[in-house]
Amino acid sequence: EAGVVQSPRYKIIEKKQPVAFWCNPISGHNTLYWYRQNLGQGPELLIRYENEEAVDDSQLPKDRFSAERLKGVDSTLKIQPAELGDSAVYLCASSYPKHYEQYFGPGTRLTVT
Amino acid sequence: GESVGLHLPTLSVQEGDNSIINCAYSNSASDYFIWYKQESGKGPQFIIDIRSNMDKRQGQRVTVLLNKTVKHLSLQIAATQPGDSAVYFCAENGAAGNKLTFGGGTRVLVKP
Numbered sequence: 001e002a003g004v005v006q007s008p009r010y011k012i013i014e015k016k017q018p019v020a021f022w023c024n025p026i027s028g029h030n031t032l033y034w035y036r037q038n039l040g041q042g043p044e045l046l047i048r049y050e051n052e053e054a055v056d057d058s059q060l061p062k063d064r065f066s067a068e069r070l071k072g073v074d075s076t077l078k079i080q081p082a083e084l085g086d087s088a089v090y091l092c093a094s095s096y097p098k099h100y101e102q103y104f105g106p107g108t109r110l111t112v113t
Numbered sequence: 114g115e116s117v118g119l120h121l122p123t124l125s126v127q128e129g130d131n132s133i134i135n136c137a138y139s140n141s142a143s144d145y146f147i148w149y150k151q152e153s154g155k156g157p158q159f160i161i162d163i164r165s166n167m168d169k170r171q172g173q174r175v176t177v178l179l180n181k182t183v184k185h186l187s188l189q190i191a192a193t194q195p196g197d198s199a200v201y202f203c204a205e206n207g208a209a210g211n212k213l214t215f216g217g218g219t220r221v222l223v224k225p
Contacts, residue, residue, distance in 0.1 A: 004156070040217070040218065042202045042204070042215025044215070045212060091156050100213070101162060102211075103159070104158070105156050107156050
């Protein structure tokens with residue numbers, strides 16, 4: 001079974017530039033999560049999708065962050081414009097509906113200079 | 114508020130010895146707990162989980178203990194191996210849906 005796929009793995013951009021991350025969850029996993037992980041810390045939830053619906057985006061900084069999951073499968077997380085403080089690893093995870101166990105992708109390491 | 118934290122940020126252990134990683138949580142309504150292992154450059158990997166109606170669960174070389182009285186969770190790794198070197202996170206799922214709250218992580222270093 002293929003795991004959660006994320007791309008790119010690494011991204012370096014200058015501040016004020018836009019950036020996008022892509023995630024393809026495990027087949028059959030209707031629930032998709034985006035997390036941000038700062039160095040030395042645990043992941044923090046940004047947004048959770050049930051199919052194509054964002055059911056929890058309370059932690060998403062909506063002034064510069066946006067996400068979509070148009071067909072209820074893969075998802076894109078965007079930052080525009082990026083700030084220095086956005087440097088982090090952005091993790092995508094997926095799970096079966098109403099299952100607590102989440103499977104994580106390898107993450108995208110973002111560096112904003 | 115809800116929080117999950119760890120007592121020890123770094124644990125050095127001799128290869129072959131047992132490791133114990135501790136975690137405290139504050140949300141007494143949490144009904145599910147999970148341990149993840151994260152190696153450098155990779156995403157968190159599921160190790161073992163436990164529901165609040167249990168106090169112990171065993172897997173292959175790992176055991177999770179839950180003490181609801183003092184809101185404490187621990188992960189025991191038997192016969193620690195070099196491949197166990199990683200950062201370990203505990204996480205809890207409060208009563209509000211599939212939302213995991215992660216602690217800050219403990220780094221385990223296995224010495225040969």
